[in-house]
Amino acid sequence: MSDRDRDRELGMGREITRRDFLNGVSIAVGTSLLAGNPTWLKAFGVPGSPFAPEKDPGYYPPAKTGMRGSHDGSWEIAHDLRDGKKWPDSADDGESYDLIVVGAGISGLAAAYYYRKLAGKESRILILDNHDDFGGHAKRNEFQAGKRLLLGYGGTQSIEAPGNYSKVAIGLLKELGIDTQKFYKYYDQKLFDSMHLKEAVFFDKETFGTDRLVPQRGLHYFGVEFAMENVAQIPIAEAAHKDLLRLQHASVDYMPGLSPEQKKTKLIKTSYKDFLLQYVKVHADVVKVFQSSTHDLFAVGVDAVSAYDCAREGYPGFKGMHLPKSHEQNPEQDEPYIFHFPDGNASIARMLVRSLVPGVLPGHTMEDIVMARADYARLDDAASPIRIRLNSTVVKARHLGDPANAKEVEVTYVRGGQARRIRGANCILACYNMVIPFLCPEMPDKQREALAYCVKLPFVYTNVQIRNWKAFQKLGVSGIYAPGSYFSNVTLDFPVSMGGYHFPSSPEESCLLHLMRSPCEPGLDCKDQYRAGRWELVSTKFETFERQVREQLGRMLSVGGFDPARDIQAIMVNRWPHGYAYEYNALFEPLDRPESERPCVIGRQPFGRIKIANSDADGHAYTNTAIEQGYRAVREIVKA
Ligand SMILES: Cc1cc2nc3c(=O)[nH]c(=O)nc-3n(C[C@H](O)[C@H](O)[C@H](O)COP(=O)(O)OP(=O)(O)OC[C@H]3O[C@@H](n4cnc5c(N)ncnc54)[C@H](O)[C@@H]3O)c2cc1C
Known part of the structure; x- marks a missing residue:
């Protein structure tokens, strides 16, 4: 099939809310587009008019679609400054x-x-x-489904583990009127379970030889885990199936002779990839399964995250290692991940x-x-x-x-x-x-x-409005990890209803999907991976993101009846070339x-x-x- 035919099949030419002129135009727009429109002439500061776009009645950034996050018009002056202007x-x-x-x-x-x-x-x-x-x-992202408002988050997602917040941080939330306990009522923790929806892994044919969706064991906070009966479905070598089962279930000390503290030190300086290959001695296909599972937290794959960090996040392979007790579990996992406003922490900013x-x-x-x-x-x-x-x-x-x-x-x-x-x-x-x-x-x-x-970590949070989520119901999934794909995670929005906002809890209703990408370059030192990713983000056009969204959702969900040309209604790409603060990756930083x-x-x-x-x-x-x-x-x- 030619590229043009494929684009037509994916719906690349379809009318979606992607660049609606009034709400989506970049501030850096050329004046020729504005000729003859007095409101816009004023708003965009044509000589003789004060620059005050915010005063325009149509100015409402949360509803802008297309390229958001670090949008055009926001970064150019800072780059000029860097370049000596x-x-x-x-x-x-x-x-x-x-x-x-x-x-x-x-x-x-x-x-x-x-x-x-x-x-x-x-x-x-x-x-x-x-x-x-x-x-x-x-950042708040707003979508319109008929008369109904759909809310998404363009960046900061949730209040994570508020039980660990300092007096200062929780004090501010309280002064603003936020009672985090109320999320136990507002976040429907049972919805997806009651519909038998689970997490799944999508194996793509470029990396694994065939496109296939395989269910995971259940909702795992972080990492990947398969039920015994599903391992055989994973399109990897036969020897890798056995190694994956061994990794998940065996209780082996892979560093015998070392004290718990010595093991910790060694694991801090060993990537999870190297731990799997050199200590657990798994088939290389097993690494491919885990490669992108660390993207959402570290913005790099398991080649650049320490085995010790993975142990703390509950990755397999450490059951028999007898690591220092106090470090085995991450305290942030003690509270459920439910402290989420429909627009994420944009509500705190608001x-x-x-x-x-x-x-x-x-x-x-x-x-x-x-x-x-x-x-x-x-x-x-x-x-x-x-x-x-x-x-x-x-x-x-x-x-x-x-x-x-x-x-x-x-x-x-x-x-x-x-x-x-x-x-x-x-x-x-x-x-x-x-x-x-x-x-x-x-x-x-x-x-x-x-x-x-400091080199900040680049991310892309893409919100996609779809006509309904029947394909997810049919496939029995609520979230998909895709180790070899463009977007490493695709999830249904969080089921939160509060303050007159209702999560579209029926699969017949239009809802938002959240797609995450970490643009990294495996093999480099983590800071160089972040720099490479940043460059990728500023040089990638919206059209490329749109094509990838359509292609990937089509390949993952078409078995469930999803048609990207028919079912995608709007796309917001929140790109963050300067995303998370740099957190001193233990693998590459001095220990002491x-x-x-x-x-x-x-x-x-x-x-x-x-x-x-x-x-x-x-x-x-x-x-x-x-x-x-x-x-x-x-x-x-x-x-x-
Ligand atoms: C994609 C993503 C998801 C996240 N999810 C979570 C989460 O779920 N939970 C959580 O707790 N944290 C999360 N974080 C981290 C959290 O967002 C940040 O720690 C926090 O919001 C940072 O706030 P800040 O004010 O320090 O920085 P920022 O939010 O970066 O704000 C700094 C502002 O200064 C502006 N600025 C920079 N230079 C200039 C200049 N020269 N002139 C004018 N303005 C300038 C920036 O553009 C920006 O708007 C996430 C971060 C990202 C990127």
Whole structure:
């Protein structure tokens, strides 16, 4: 079949909600498209008109489809800065604030919240962000199924293990009105079980010689496990079947003669792939089965994740190893993975914004935030002490005078193609660690080097709206791990209903699928894999993602009656070239580095009136860290 015929079969030419003009157009759009439309001329800052797209009544980023996440228009200025561009002709806005926050992610919003709490209600705060929406990675995706709203998450998925949250992080959630215990009621933990839906693995013909869906043992939090009777269905060599069963069931000490601590040290410095091949001595096909199973947590495959990390996550092979007791289980597995708003942790960001800027979002509970529609025109209102300015990339933050004694910081940002200057008594950089050396060239070299050490993990979270989910019911699956495919995980959305939002619990209803991709390059050191993945993401067109979505869903689900041309209604690709904070992969990092010598600790030191927040500042890619780092940065201001 020719490529064109295949595209037609997949429905590549079909009308779907992918690039609806009013909601989906990029801010960086050329003026020729806008000719003759006065509202848009104004919105996009054609010379003579103020740049204020957020004031347009049609401005509503959560409903934009097509390429989201790090969308076009959000990253180009920062890359120009990296490449040495200067903005000598910036205009002075004449604005001054008590605090300027760079980054409207959860950390920046939390920092503004704490600052107001400690310094008083009248505090004047400006929060700047380069995206067209607030929340950073915590992004809301909205879809329309007829009159019904479907909600998805573009990044930050769930409040993970809130029982382990610090007093500061859980305290903020409580102050916002979030009671995590309520998710036991809102998350239907029985729905998929009651329909006999399980996890499955899709083996693709390019990697395994044939396309085949094989059920897993059940819902496994992380990793892969097969029931004995299903192992024979896996399209791998006969010897690999036996090895897989041995790996799952045998209780063998693969490192005899070593103490538990010595084993731990060795496993930290051995990849799970090498552990399987060199210690368990499995057939190479077994590694292919596990290769991408670590993508969602580490953004690399088992070639670049330590065997020790896999042991902690419950991977097979460690039953007879007698590892140190305290490290065998990951405490995060003690709580179910149910603490999920329908739009993920975007609800936390939205509740922070609701508290900070009056009038943007109505309501006051964790329930009424779910369906609330944000009024973006109110975000940057001169009458409000706290303002959020989107579509604004900061290119410089410098002290006016000697950093040790200066009274003010001057921040330069680019908005609508124009560089502008503002002043703040304090500045918190709640953006990415690696952009900070470019923003603050006056910082000490050691600190700048430490900040540059962080390489964020790239991810793609794609939400696909489908006409119904009957194919999942027919195949008896709720989630599919696909070790050799473009997207390594495909899952039905989480079954959460709250605040007037109802999960489409009947398979006849339109619902969202979540597809995850980690664009890595097995074989390289993990940071090089992340760099390669980042490059892949910025150079991949939406059309390529769309074709991959259609091709993969068609091949996985057509046995269940799914037709990608007929059944796909909308696609949102949330690409995050700079995703999770870098978490010091034990396999590639020194074993015995003291806390004070961790690059993130050196990097986050206060620099005069400039403080550093963001989850990178603690090398931990979680919402609680983002909150804690915002809190720490504000405490540093107060102390100073
Ligand atoms: C795909 C994905 C899924 C995740 N899932 C979970 C999860 O389920 N649970 C969990 O706890 N955590 C999760 N995380 C991690 C969590 O999202 C983060 O730890 C947290 O949200 C980070 O918040 P932050 O404010 O520190 O950073 P960010 O959310 O990255 O916000 C920083 C903001 O600063 C902006 N910025 C950067 N440079 C500039 C500049 N020069 N000028 C202006 N603005 C700038 C950025 O664009 C961004 O908007 C996930 C992360 C990703 C990427």
